[in-house]
Amino acid sequence: MNTESLGTIFLNASLVNNFVLAYFLGICPFLGVSGKMETATKMGGAVMFVMLISSVCAYGIHAFLVVIDAPYLQLISYIVVIASTVQLVEMFIKKMSPALFQSLGIFLPLITTNCAILGVALFQTNKGYGLLESVVYALGAGVGFTLALVLIAGLRERLTFAEVPSISKGTALTLFIAGILSLCFMGFAGLGA
Template sequence: MNTESYWSIFINASLVNNFVLAYFLGICPFLGVSGKMETATKMGGAVTFVMLISSICAYGIHALLVAIDAPFLQLISYIVVIASTVQLVEMFIKKMSPTLFRALGIFLPLITTNCAILGLALFQTNKAYSLSQSLVYALGAGIGFTLALILMAGIREQLEFAEVPDVVKGTALTLLVAGILSLTFMGFSGLGT
């Protein structure tokens, strides 16, 4: 069992070791959905919800697989749970908010293949977190993911009004901004000790 404090786990997951800007996990929705603040916020909420559910399930699956001496089934079990959770979230959003469902488009089903969510399950297992620590870790990772999306969306919305040389318009500028954001999050590395 890990004895790390909840606050330390949360800060590490959200800022110091941000899944998008430090581990470079979940880049597809980060680059694809961060064009507008509204969709970025809602995608961040969906990813956070899936992370929380996946974290609980990963904790239970790990305990079960260790009890029956079958830890080799861990990865495939996590993938099945994540895919199922995303399908439930997708059906819920489609039913409750068809406009959001259309706005998120292909990126909503891509949460299934979002390596940030699988990374969360594997990292929490490797760190031997308790259930409550796993939930704090998932919440921190989800909030960090949402923070990265919102920051990127805010910058991209402002850049629409800026005069930018043709050579860096579009994807090139987006990648430059993502790199600079990643560098700024390196400044939080001192908080993790």
């Protein structure tokens, strides 16, 4: 059983140990969907929802696998839950907002392979979190993921109007910004003590 407070768990997951900017998990949607603020926020919401559902399911699956003494099925079970949840989210977005479905493109089904979501399930299990702690951890990780997406999307939108040397346009500038954001988030490391 873990003795951290819920606030500490949330802050650690969202700021101190941000999955994108500290662990470098989920870089594909971070770089691919962060061109526009609107798309970034909606992708962040979709990832947060999948993280929450996967976290609750991972807690239940882990408890069940411990009872039947089959912990070797943990990883494959988590992957199946994540893939199923992403399919539900994809069908919901396609039905409710075809424009958003088009703007997210290939990155929506790629949530299935987003290692940040699998990381949440595995990290919460390894830390021995209970159900409420797991939900708070997943919510914090989702907020941190969305925050990283929104920050880089805002910077990229602003830089479309700036005069940037041709040598650093495009991907080079995006990676440079991501590196600076990562360094900024390293400043939160003191909060984790």
